[in-house]
Amino acid sequence: MHCLWCYEEIIPNLNWQNIFTLFKPRSLCEPCEVRLSKLVGSRCRRCSRMSAVRICKDCEWWEKRLGGDVLTCNHSIYAYNDFMQDVIAKWKYRGDYQLGQIFKQPLIDAFSSLFVNKEVVIVPVPLSEERTLERGFNQAKVLADFLPDSSMEVLKRVHGEKQSKKSRNERIFTNNPFILTRPIEKPVLLVDDIYTTGTTIRHAAGLLRKHGTPKVYSFTLIRG
Amino acid sequence: MEKEMTLQRGGPAQRYAGKLLLRNEIPLDENTFQQMLSAKLFTPVPSITRKKFRYHCRRCGNQERKLFADIPCQLCHKTHVYCRNCIEMGRVMECKSLYYWSGNKPVWPVHENPCTWEGELTRLQQLAAERMMEALKGKEKELLIWAVCGAGKTEMLYPGITEALKLGMRICIASPRADVVRELKPRLQHAFESVSVEALYGGSTDKEGTAQLIIATTHQLLRYKEAFDLLIIDEIDAFPFHADPSLPFAARRAKKSPSTTIYLTATPRKQQQILLRRKKLPHIFVPVRYHGHPLPVPQMKMTFSLKKDLRKNMPPAAFISWIGQRKNPGRQLLIFVPAISMAENLLHPIADVLLQEKVIEDRKKVDAVHAADPDRKDKVLKFRAKELTVIITTTILERGVTFPSVDVAIFDAGHEVFEEAALVQIAGRAGRSADDPTGEVIFFHDGKTEAMVKAIHAIKQMNKLGGRL
Numbered sequence: 287m288h289c290l291w292c293y294e295e296i297i298p299n300l301n302w303q304n305i306f307t308l309f310k311p312r313s314l315c316e317p318c319e320v321r322l323s324k325l326v327g328s329r330c331r332r333c334s335r336m337s338a339v340r341i342c343k344d345c346e347w348w349e350k351r352l353g354g355d356v357l358t359c360n361h362s363i364y365a366y367n368d369f370m371q372d373v374i375a376k377w378k379y380r381g382d383y384q385l386g387q388i389f390k391q392p393l394i395d396a397f398s399s400l401f402v403n404k405e406v407v408i409v410p411v412p413l414s415e416e417r418t419l420e421r422g423f424n425q426a427k428v429l430a431d432f433l434p435d436s437s438m439e440v441l442k443r444v445h446g447e448k449q450s451k452k453s454r455n456e457r458i459f460t461n462n463p464f465i466l467t468r469p470i471e472k473p474v475l476l477v478d479d480i481y482t483t484g485t486t487i488r489h490a491a492g493l494l495r496k497h498g499t500p501k502v503y504s505f506t507l508i509r510g
Numbered sequence: 511m512e513k514e515m516t517l518q519r520g521g522p523a524q525r526y527a528g529k530l531l532l533r534n535e536i537p538l539d540e541n542t543f544q545q546m547l548s549a550k551l552f553t554p555v556p557s558i559t560r561k562k563f564r565y566h567c568r569r570c571g572n573q574e575r576k577l578f579a580d581i582p583c584q585l586c587h588k589t590h591v592y593c594r595n596c597i598e599m600g601r602v603m604e605c606k607s608l609y610y611w612s613g614n615k616p617v618w619p620v621h622e623n624p625c626t627w628e629g630e631l632t633r634l635q636q637l638a639a640e641r642m643m644e645a646l647k648g649k650e651k652e653l654l655i656w657a658v659c660g661a662g663k664t665e666m667l668y669p670g671i672t673e674a675l676k677l678g679m680r681i682c683i684a685s686p687r688a689d690v691v692r693e694l695k696p697r698l699q700h701a702f703e704s705v706s707v708e709a710l711y712g713g714s715t716d717k718e719g720t721a722q723l724i725i726a727t728t729h730q731l732l733r734y735k736e737a738f739d740l741l742i743i744d745e746i747d748a749f750p751f752h753a754d755p756s757l758p759f760a761a762r763r764a765k766k767s768p769s770t771t772i773y774l775t776a777t778p779r780k781q782q783q784i785l786l787r788r789k790k791l792p793h794i795f796v797p798v799r800y801h802g803h804p805l806p807v808p809q810m811k812m813t814f815s816l817k818k819d820l821r822k823n824m825p826p827a828a829f830i831s832w833i834g835q836r837k838n839p840g841r842q843l844l845i846f847v848p849a850i851s852m853a854e855n856l857l858h859p860i861a862d863v864l865l866q867e868k869v870i871e872d873r874k875k876v877d878a879v880h881a882a883d884p885d886r887k888d889k890v891l892k893f894r895a896k897e898l899t900v901i902i903t904t905t906i907l908e909r910g911v912t913f914p915s916v917d918v919a920i921f922d923a924g925h926e927v928f929e930e931a932a933l934v935q936i937a938g939r940a941g942r943s944a945d946d947p948t949g950e951v952i953f954f955h956d957g958k959t960e961a962m963v964k965a966i967h968a969i970k971q972m973n974k975l976g977g978r979l
């Protein structure tokens with residue numbers, strides 16, 4: 287096995303603590319693995335960011351602005367740091383598809399401890415068609431496909447305008463970029479790679495809720 | 511200004527000839543492109559070929575299985591192989607072709623008198639320059655210029671480049687490091703004002719790569735094929751050129767036939783030295799710095815407690831006694847350490863020592879820098895502007911960067927990251943200016959290594975050779 291990031295050979299160091307878990311295949315070597323920063327400790331109940339208060343300021347703002355949040359809660363695994371930024375850039379923008387494997391096991395582990403007994407329909411957040419063609423894959427769909435339950439692609443993104451250049455306020459007031467191809471009357475779990483301002487997720491969640499979805503959760507790799 | 515320079519030059523021949531591109535790197539609409547393709551102005555070649563179970567990336571030469579991976583293709587609805595090795599330059603996958611220009615050959619301007627540099631070469635620089643011109647005129651394939659750190663190798667190239675421009679040649683200077691490419695661009699543009707010059711590196715503002723004189727990181731060569739009459743490769747001994755086989759592959763492909771390749775180095779690797787000794791690689795040696803003074807010879811200082819001191823995040827004891835008695839306390843100080851964590855952990859303890867020894871009067875005058883440091887460029891600029899007196903660094907400042915007046919200390923010089931070439935390069939940071947041509951270089955160690963002994967020997971050897979000339 288070689289590390290997906292640095293290509294160094296992964297030499298398992300065997301000891302009595304890990305002898306039974308050793309056979310979980312690893313995609314990153316130890317030194318690369320530790321550069322990812324997992325979210326730990328006290329978190330915002332709504333958006334998963336590390337926070338001393340139950341509901342963070344941003345989420346309170348959403349609550350007020352939407353008159354009750356359309357998102358029940360988000361769960362993320364990692365914090366955003368320089369290393370993660372490099373990994374995501376290479377994976378998404380350069381199109382190094384295989385790098386997604388890094389997140390497979392952590393995603394499955396988190397999913398099985400959080401959502402497995404909740405009856406949810408998994409819905410990946412879509413990319414526009416042109417962007418999917420350009421990159422060759424939708425990273426959210428790749429993540430959703432790692433999960434043990436199958437997913438449903440019921441959302442479409444109508445225009446693929448890059449959002450990152452706009453200010454937060456502009457982003458919030460732009461039109462909803464999604465359309466719903468089929469309403470879902472069960473709780474939905476949205477899957478995406480990153481939760482930054484929470485706008486994208488709430489656009490999708492709002493649309494689902496409007497068409498009869500009772501609860502919308504989201505599962506994102508990174509809380510940006 | 512920058513914008514104007516990058517506007518399309520000449521016709522499509524000038525723009526596309528000598529390149530090997532993916533379809534999305536050719537900014538033509540599909541109609542025009544298809545027409546040109548059927549007119550055989552572009553020729554497609556497969557990007558990844560396979561023989562039995564072996565894949566071969568035709569852009570970077572990669573044949574290592576672990577550097578290929580699978581991807582489901584949205585267009586073909588099949589799973590394809592793509593190359594991970596050269597993915598920073600855009601993804602190459604099985605179903606996509608690479609294209610090269612097969613229309614008329616471009617004609618590059620012949621410059622009568624292109625050199626606008628007004629400086630003067632030293633006698634030894636002149637000798638090297640003449641040898642390079644001879645190689646160019648004689649259509650010699652390769653020449654290695656072995657010039658000590660501080661010999662002024664860029665200026666030595668000017669007569670050769672002038673000659674090439676007089677002959678209407680296309681030229682590329684490739685360096686393994688983007689910092690060097692960035693630094694060279696204004697110097698060369700200034701030395702050849704009427705010539706189109708472009709600097710290419712990841713994220714550069716120049717992107718087209720259509721100039722007659724290209725300065726590029728070695729990775730950028732992956733986009734060229736039979737492009738250059740004169741290819742100058744800087745620091746051939748440096749990482750990653752000697753470590754990544756795709757770079758020599760790209761360099762070989764980027765040059766025309768016939769063409770001349772000039773290799774530059776201050777510290778040739780063993781392999782190159784063997785070639786030199788066997789006279790398999792023609793070379794010229796410039797053992798003297800441009801200011802004529804010898805290279806500073808490093809001193810070894812033994813500290814038995816070195817590892818213990820460093821573990822306690824303390825500078826070596828011998829460093830503390832040396833710092834109070836430097837010959838010229840007015841110099842700035844470069845401290846090299848073998849690991850990133852050490853650079854960070856030592857920052858405060860070193861600042862304490864320096865305050866106590868009155869080397870600095872404010873702890874803001876010291877900082878640490880390493881490859882993963884986002885403020886790396888800023889800190890180096892601050893050191894250059896003398897806003898910092900002392901900088902603690904990993905090997906990233908080992909080459910290329912020049913500061914006029916510094917002393918150099920290496921902590922744990924016996925560590926494996928400090929191989930012979932690195933030690934010679936690091937020592938070469940001292941005594942760079944004519945105003946202060948000496949400088950102290952101290953290897954702090956707890957047992958001398960072969961690399962240390964060899965590095966000192968090599969430096970003395972060069973000084974001996976230099977003294978004879």
Ligand SMILES: [Zn+2]
Nearest residue numbers: 289292315318
């Ligand atoms: Zn690794």
Ligand SMILES: [Zn+2]
Nearest residue numbers: 330333342345
């Ligand atoms: Zn929150």
Ligand SMILES: [Zn+2]
Nearest residue numbers: 567570593596
């Ligand atoms: Zn490749």
